[in-house]
Amino acid sequence: MTNNNPIGLFDSGVGGTSIWTAIHELLPHEDTIYLADSKNAPYGQKSKEEIIALSIKNTEFLLNQNAKIIVVACNTATTNAIKELRAKFDVPFIGIEPAIKPAALNSQSHTIGILATQGTLNSELFHQTVEKYQDTKIIEQIGHGLVTLIENGEIESPEMNQLLHRYLEPMIDANIDYLVLGCSHYPYLIPQIQKIVPPRVKIIDSGEAVAKQTKKVLEEKVGLTNNPLKGKAIFYSNANPKVLSDILKNKYEVVQKDF
Known part of the structure; x- marks a missing residue:
């Protein structure tokens, strides 16, 4: 089973790049799209309803980019919204919980x-x-x-x-x-x-465990890429892109986009 669509990840900001790094190291040929909702960070101070609404919005953005699986690279979004996301969308979700x-x-x-x-x-x-x-x-x-x-x-x-x-x-x-x-x-x-x-x-932390679970679900339900080259990575931020660029050591382009 092959699927060359990208892995989508979202977080309340730049922190989920720690999860992205673990996934990219384990699955280097997969294309990835990372969404940093830094404009609304931190999620930890928001109500459950707000967190669910933001998580739905982020998921819709990634699905519009043809993401084949969604990694909720945010503990707060996972613990408050993943149940609702799985009920609403017909795509596998990988959550992140404290280890x-x-x-x-x-x-x-x-x-x-x-x-x-x-x-x-x-x-x-x-x-x-x-x-x-x-x-x-x-x-x-x-x-x-x-x-x-x-x-x-x-x-x-x-x-x-x-x-x-x-x-x-x-x-x-x-x-x-x-x-x-x-x-x-x-x-x-x-x-x-x-x-x-x-x-x-x-x-x-949970990075390695999330990466392994992502690989397992792709193998069993969605399909891995057959791309022999290094996967492309796209990063989006709706706030100052410099912080995300600095976290990524300026190795990847960060697209500033309001969403």
């Missing part, structure tokens, strides 16, 4: 931390996941302000460092040995986080 399972199963201290948006931590899907691991103490922390700083290109700013210290130090004091990054923006903070947490704390 609580591997952290909880491998934790030696039976205490893990999760840094995520308010929208993810308040969602029904997140609470259902947490309930499965009642033997593990899960310390939840809303990452207020982190996405906005990343979207503004201030990853290494003093304000970012201050916020990370405030959010992470109580987790360290509680003896976590795993830190789950529950937002696709947050992997870009790993260098700063590693300077704060002790070496015993393992940091995990």
Whole structure:
């Protein structure tokens, strides 16, 4: 089964490029279209209804570009809207959820931390996941302000460092040995986080798992490309494209488009 249409991805901004990178590394021949809805970031502060409406709009944009599968490269959009998206559209969706399972199963201290948006931590899907691991103490922390700083290109700013210290130090004091990054923006903070947490704390995100699931669904339901060359990547942003270009190290063209 062959399908040369592109993989579509969307996020509330630039953070989902961490997911795009994992997919592109695993499936280098696939064409991809990435949509950064930075104008409406962060999603984590919005109501469920707003998140669903934005997710529908983003999906329609990608389907109009002939996307064969949609990767919701945003934890908040996945936990609040993927059920509605799957009911509305006849295309496979890949979601992204905080990697609580591997952290909880491998934790030696039976205490893990999760840094995520308010929208993810308040969602029904997140609470259902947490309930499965009642033997593990899960310390939840809303990452207020982190996405906005990343979207503004201030990853290494003093304000970012201050916020990370405030959010992470109580987790360290509680003896976590795993830190789950529950937002696709947050992997870009790993260098700063590693300077704060002790070496015993393992940091995990969902990128690799999402990439593997995308490949599996393409193989089983949609079809992989038969293109022998490196796949084309198109990036769209409805805000300042420079931040997205900088995150991508200026290797790809970013098209500014209002949607």
